[in-house]
Amino acid sequence: DTEVTQTPKHLVMGMTNKKSLKCEQHMGHRAMYWYKQKAKKPPELMFVYSYEKLSINESVPSRFSPECPNSSLLNLHLHALQPEDSALYLCASSQDRRVTSGNTIYFGEGSWLTVV
Amino acid sequence: AQSVTQLGSHVSVSEGALVLLRCNYSSSVPPYLFWYVQYPNQGLQLLLKYTSAATLVKGINGFEAEFKKSETSFHLTKPSAHMSDAAEYFCAVRTGGSQGNLIFGKGTKLSVKP
Numbered sequence: 001d002t003e004v005t006q007t008p009k010h011l012v013m014g015m016t017n018k019k020s021l022k023c024e025q026h027m028g029h030r031a032m033y034w035y036k037q038k039a040k041k042p043p044e045l046m047f048v049y050s051y052e053k054l055s056i057n058e059s060v061p062s063r064f065s066p067e068c069p070n071s072s073l074l075n076l077h078l079h080a081l082q083p084e085d086s087a088l089y090l091c092a093s094s095q096d097r098r099v100t101s102g103n104t105i106y107f108g109e110g111s112w113l114t115v116v
Numbered sequence: 117a118q119s120v121t122q123l124g125s126h127v128s129v130s131e132g133a134l135v136l137l138r139c140n141y142s143s144s145v146p147p148y149l150f151w152y153v154q155y156p157n158q159g160l161q162l163l164l165k166y167t168s169a170a171t172l173v174k175g176i177n178g179f180e181a182e183f184k185k186s187e188t189s190f191h192l193t194k195p196s197a198h199m200s201d202a203a204e205y206f207c208a209v210r211t212g213g214s215q216g217n218l219i220f221g222k223g224t225k226l227s228v229k230p
Contacts, residue, residue: 004159042220045168056217099210104150104162104165110158
């Protein structure tokens with residue numbers, strides 16, 4: 001069963017707030033990802049964690065702070081966001097970062113973020 | 117560099133008609149190719165993937181795709197569209213050259229008319 005669970009599904013926050021998005025997977029995957037998706041656009045990679053260590057940061061502003069407490073959990077801490085940060089934030093996971101035939105990236109349902 | 121081009125940002129078909137969504141890739145090494153579907157207000161769900169085992173790949177919900185190296189294509193088809201197929205479809209490529217990351221096409225929105 002492939003399942004990536006994200007909470008909350010919807011989040012409205014002010015520009016001075018601090019909030020967090022959470023992601024959990026129980027597939028034993030060792031790579032986890034955060035993507036940002038704006039309306040009518042494909043997902044854009046933000047961060048990649050491999051074996052609980054940050055391996056890719058795609059020049060994301062520091063108001064987004066990822067955290068990987070353990071191999072099953074991935075958080076995205078949000079602080080002082082701007083209205084243009086409103087988007088769908090998708091968490092994903094894969095067995096690891098190797099590109100092999102069986103190593104598929106699986107996505108969660110996403111968290112809809114609105115910054116007011 | 118790897119890239120994916122999806123021809124047609126919007127495709128409209130009648131219920132029961134053939135669905136054809138086009139995807140062309142660019143890769144200097146053998147690619148792994150994927151089709152993901154995104155239903156309204158939901159995340160991405162894997163439809164099918166090409167991993168070099170077979171050129172014709174069958175996925176969920178009656179979809180299939182054929183890898184054609186000579187045409188650098190990986191078009192998605194379904195013989196008979198259903199209303200529930202209405203969604204956004206993304207083609208993606210993944211190779212070691214992109215650090216293992218998915219490179220997405222811009223997406224094709226499929227509408228199904230009754």
